[in-house]
Each structure stands twice: as C-alpha cells, then as structure tokens.
Amino acid sequence: MDKTEELVQEMLGRVLSDAQQEAANLLIDLSGSITPIISSLWTSYKIGKLKKRLDIVEPELRKIKEMLDKKENDLFYKQEVFPLILKYIHDEDEDEKVNIYINGFKHTVDEDIEDMEKIYHFYDVLAQLRISDIVRLCKKFVPGKKLKLDTDFPDIKRYEEDQEYREELREKEDIEVYIDNKLIRLGIVKVIQEDPLEKLTKGMQGRTLTRSRSKTEYKLSSFGRRFVNFFAVED
Secondary structure (H helix, E strand, O other): OOHHHHHHHHHHOHHHHHHHHHOOOEEEOOOOOEEEOHHHHHHHHHHOHHHHHHHHOHHHHHHHHHHHOOOOOHHHHHHHHHHHHHHHHHHOOOHHHHHHHHHHHHHHHHOOOOOHHHHHHHHHHHHHOOHHHHHHHHHHOOOOOOEEOOOOOOOHHHHHHOHHHHHHHHHHHHHHHHHHHHHHHOOOEEEOOOOHHHHHHHHHHHHHOOHHHHOOEEEEOHHHHHHHHHHOOOO
16 A cells, blocks of 8 residues: 555545445435445546645645644544545546645635535636636736736738747637636636726727727626635735
8 A cells, every 4th residue: 555545544534434334434425315426536646647636735735634634523524525526536527627626625624614604605616717827827927916817919911921830829819718608607717897987987088098908897796716725825
C-alpha cells in the first residue's frame, strides 16, 4: 500500500470499511437520492484513474487531514464532504481542475463550513466549468470592480488582408461570448444595469458617446465573489 492509498483510507475511515464490507455504502447525491458510490470510486481508484489524480494532490490532502485530526467534527468532513469531492474528481474530464476541487475542500475545513447545500452548489457549478471558462473568469473579473469584456485589439492591416486571421478572430470572439453567457447563466457574472436617467442623458448627448460606452458591461455577482473565494488559493 503506497502513501496516497493509505491516506485515502484514513480519510474515508468507516465509510470505506463499510463500503468494502457491504459493497454498497450509501451517499446522498446532488439530486437528493441515495446512491451506492464509494465502492465504485474505490474500484476506480485501484484501477488508477482516481489514484493518479490523488497522487498529484497528496501533499495538500495530507495537510487537510492534519487539520481535520484537530477538529471535533472531523467525521463530518471525512465521511460526508470528502466522498463527495472524490466523486467530483472521479467524474471530472480535465486533470487541471483537480487542484481547484482540493482548494475548495481546504476552504471548507478552514472556515468550518457544514452547510452541505452550500458545498453542493459550489461544487456543482465548478463541475460545469471548463478550464477555459475559469481562465476567462480569472483574467477578466476582479471582485468589486467593473470590467468590459473587450477582446485584444486586432492587427488592422493583417485583419484587412488575411481572411484566415479574420476567421480566427471571429471564432475567438464567438467562444468568448459563449463563455460570458455561460458565466451569466451559472450566476457567477451579471450584466450591469445602467441607470435609466443616466442612459437617457447619454442618449441626448449623442455624438459625444465613445464607442466603448455602447458595449455591454459585466461584473461578478455576489454569488460569483463567494464562488471565487471558495476555490481560490490563499496568498
């Protein structure tokens, strides 16, 4: 038994023991139904998919376990939260997101969060984001500040002469629009609603408006700020 396998067994504790004995330990999934998943997760771990991912974050998991061993309610995090996170890591398509799931686990323990609905919601949203979505979210948004989602200014001469370059830019813009709409749909980002009186005043000014003023503006929602803080790495 290697160190990661030993650590996971210690973290799961009785949950894993029951699963091995009964071959169907029960965990409430996101829909509220009861699903036998620990045994299948452990089988996957043995096969290697889950193990490879956990090997990468083994140092972080060990630190979390040390934190949990000092808590009176450690069984809640080990037997309810940790299996949930294992399920998400197992189902995840992108290896690069594994550290983000673990960051959320650490935050949950640090902040003594015991509201499972809150934990479910954050992880459910994270599972729906791809790395490209997260990169755009981190690049374009800072909590409390308004940012315009403008693309990089193109090479005008090349844009006029190179059709392939034009198509690349259009495709990039289309993808960015898709991601922005996805972030809005998930409640992470919201459109800034302009004050009607200010909008009317701008309309009366007419030609004094700059081109950038006509662009839609976005900012993190209150949920988006909490979501970022939940999974962010501490400075």
